[in-house]
Amino acid sequence: MPTASLPTLADLAPQLPAHLHALLRPDEPLAQYTTLRVGGPADLFFAARTRDDLAEITLAAQRLGLPYFLLGGGSNLLVSDRGIRGLVVQNLASDCSVGPVTNVDTGHSFMELFLKSLSAGLGGLEFAVGIPGSVGGALVSNAGAYRENICDRIVSLDVTTEGERIRVGPDWMEFSYRDSRLRNPLKPTATLLGAELQLVPKPRREILALARENQRQRIFKQPWYPSAGSFFKNVVSRELAERLPELPEGMRAAGVVPAGYLSAACGCKGLTIGGAQVSHRHANIVVNRGNATAQEVRQVTLEVKRRVLEKFGIELEEEVLCVGDWS
Ligand SMILES: Cc1cc2nc3c(=O)[nH]c(=O)nc-3n(C[C@H](O)[C@H](O)[C@H](O)COP(=O)(O)OP(=O)(O)OC[C@H]3O[C@@H](n4cnc5c(N)ncnc54)[C@H](O)[C@@H]3O)c2cc1C
Numbered sequence: 001m002p003t004a005s006l007p008t009l010a011d012l013a014p015q016l017p018a019h020l021h022a023l024l025r026p027d028e029p030l031a032q033y034t035t036l037r038v039g040g041p042a043d044l045f046f047a048a049r050t051r052d053d054l055a056e057i058t059l060a061a062q063r064l065g066l067p068y069f070l071l072g073g074g075s076n077l078l079v080s081d082r083g084i085r086g087l088v089v090q091n092l093a094s095d096c097s098v099g100p101v102t103n104v105d106t107g108h109s110f111m112e113l114f115l116k117s118l119s120a121g122l123g124g125l126e127f128a129v130g131i132p133g134s135v136g137g138a139l140v141s142n143a144g145a146y147r148e149n150i151c152d153r154i155v156s157l158d159v160t161t162e163g164e165r166i167r168v169g170p171d172w173m174e175f176s177y178r179d180s181r182l183r184n185p186l187k188p189t190a191t192l193l194g195a196e197l198q199l200v201p202k203p204r205r206e207i208l209a210l211a212r213e214n215q216r217q218r219i220f221k222q223p224w225y226p227s228a229g230s231f232f233k234n235v236v237s238r239e240l241a242e243r244l245p246e247l248p249e250g251m252r253a254a255g256v257v258p259a260g261y262l263s264a265a266c267g268c269k270g271l272t273i274g275g276a277q278v279s280h281r282h283a284n285i286v287v288n289r290g291n292a293t294a295q296e297v298r299q300v301t302l303e304v305k306r307r308v309l310e311k312f313g314i315e316l317e318e319e320v321l322c323v324g325d326w327s
Helices: 009-015 051-064 110-119 135-140 204-221 238-242 249-254 259-265 294-312
Strands: 025-029 041-048 068-071 077-079 084-091 101-105 154-161 164-168 190-198 227-230 276-278 285-288 321-323
Touching: 009 051, 009 084, 041 051, 051 068, 051 084, 051 154, 051 164, 051 190, 077 294, 101 110, 110 135, 110 204, 135 190, 238 249, 259 294, 276 294, 285 294
Parallel strands: 041 084, 068 084, 077 321
Antiparallel strands: 025 041, 101 190, 154 164, 154 190, 227 285, 276 285
16 A cells, blocks of 8 residues: 655745745754754754744644744753754744733743833743743743743733644643643644733832842852753652651742752762763753763763662653754
8 A cells, every 4th residue: 555655844845935945954053052052953944033934834844744843042952963853943033012911922032021021110020030042932841930930921822733823822731830732742733923921010129129039049059051951850749858858848848859959869969971060059950061962961861860760769850852863
């Protein structure tokens, strides 16, 4: 029986109008687009500068059944040394209109969105200070800090999925701690084009004071070397929290054990393989000391996982997404 052949990148080009087709670039190195500064090339690369261009290329790929990878600020990614096969779409769409209901393209910087909301006297994004990357990436991993998460600000989202452009509410995202349906490989591919966020009028000095306090806490914890932030998710387990008498009281009460606590307790601070190292400042952050490969970063994180499993019987779950060709 004849088998239907899978669509290829060559099938994509004729689906695109000439002005978009001309922007496709072959063999684009990806390390430069990630905060860890590791990773190989994309077979084909497209930088979408407007929401409509992003919609057009993702709809074309979805209708053809052509897999593609959506790149935001690259701050939550470990891209393999072999790179990403197929198409990578970089999201540079960054229009924004700030108001009590703020309408923003998902390629907009999350931190800059906070600065714009501060200028407009609108609170609600103070926790974004110090979170690099795009609004889209923040939505996909339900980014947050200091007990605030982006999922609580969403009114609606402009999305492409299964070849259609739709508007959805926050429930559609199936948010949980650092997670959403877009991180679930079993769900249909979707791209977030834009978001409406609910912000709250607030005196600027109050917004600034809260943001400064958040920033102050980060300065002491964050390493200066390139990283992708916290590598593993914190562990939500009342049973484990109760087994650890030296855990700060607030965390024990909440039943949350920081992954960094477990990693440090296993002696992982400073663990080094090649150019990759578990930060001395924060045991849940793996840094690139200058010449790390993605493989070295992966090996360090697997060793942390192995030690935590051995000592605590807990399998850490990656917050950072390992993407590309790891064969
Ligand atoms: C120094 C540092 C500090 C950090 N601190 C925090 C913190 O306090 N809290 C926190 O939650 N995170 C933190 N992070 C992690 C990271 O910054 C966030 O997860 C961020 O929101 C990721 O956004 P991004 O644009 O870089 O996403 P990327 O890394 O580019 O992408 C992440 C995932 O989202 C997908 N994606 C991105 N945009 C879209 C879109 N428009 N549509 C569909 N899919 C999309 C990508 O395909 C990928 O699967 C930190 C990272 C660093 C380096």
